[in-house]
Amino acid sequence: MSEDILREAAKWRKDGRGVALATVVSTWGSSPRPVGSQLAVDDKGVFIGSVSGGCIEGAVIKEALDAIAGGRPRLLDFGVTNEQAWDVGLACGGKVQVFVERLE
Amino acid sequence: MKRVLLDDLLAAREAGRPVALATNLRSGQQLLVYRDGTSGDLCLDIDMVVAAGEALKADRGTTLSTPAGEVFVHPFNPPSRLIVVGAVHIAKPLAQLGSLAGYGVTVVDPRRAFAAGPGFEEVAVSGEWPDEALTRLKPGASDAVVTLTHDPKLDDPALDTALRSPAFYIGALGSRKTHAARLLRLKKRGFADDELQRIHGPVGLSIGALSPAEIAISIMAQVTQTRRQGEDS
Structure with a gap:
């Protein structure tokens, strides 16, 4: 069966783990995962799902851990024009916007 | 996201009820938008609720511009279904591939x-006659039907019912010769040529598939192509 990210996230939260959700909200050009793709992260950095082909997951997980700790939702931009392009840029040359929120 | 909102979202999905999650990307406030109402703490103007409802209907994630900031609408519709008639050897890899691709699979x-x-542990199995099962399951425009039995007693009633549905994909296993004979029988049931053209037969993309798994791959590839690129692709 395909991964059920939201159900897993709800289960983690019920178990008392801190959880954040990351969702692809817009894409430009060639991006590896479509709008609506999701990733759930717990407070240990364990994650399921994906928001790219693996290029930006590391950066998204770092922001997700921040969101779990601080609570503020955030909107992240990734793309070749991003200053961090060298380490978290999208190899395919596309752009992607990811919304990260804590599961209360 | 509030836990209660996530629980409501999961409950709607479990019940097969279409729902969209609207999120203000600045504040993080959220609203669940159903076909017939809303719940949550994000205030949206009625025209924005209507726009969210349209995104839900079109099953397309959309960002709306509102005075309070951008609002992302994330639709959650029940999964497309793959109805497989005939629990033959090809049905097993086909059911597995269908599940992997996100379809709700029923084997009849x-x-x-x-x-x-x-x-077949992971999928729904029905012991009904194919026409009964398909009448009950009512394939919609986002569903696919594939017959695999080679047996006219089972395949024909299934195809008869599938052709009367808006299923986006109908496929029937069988050689060119088998398929030609099948079309003749269905013609006698009153179907016109253009209706019968909806049936993909011999089923699957022509990739030289031999083993059951390879044939299942060719079928799933054709289902995917038809879904994503349309019938004329």
């Missing part, structure tokens, strides 16, 4: 011994 075979074997 009134011959109990076929569907009782291993390989």
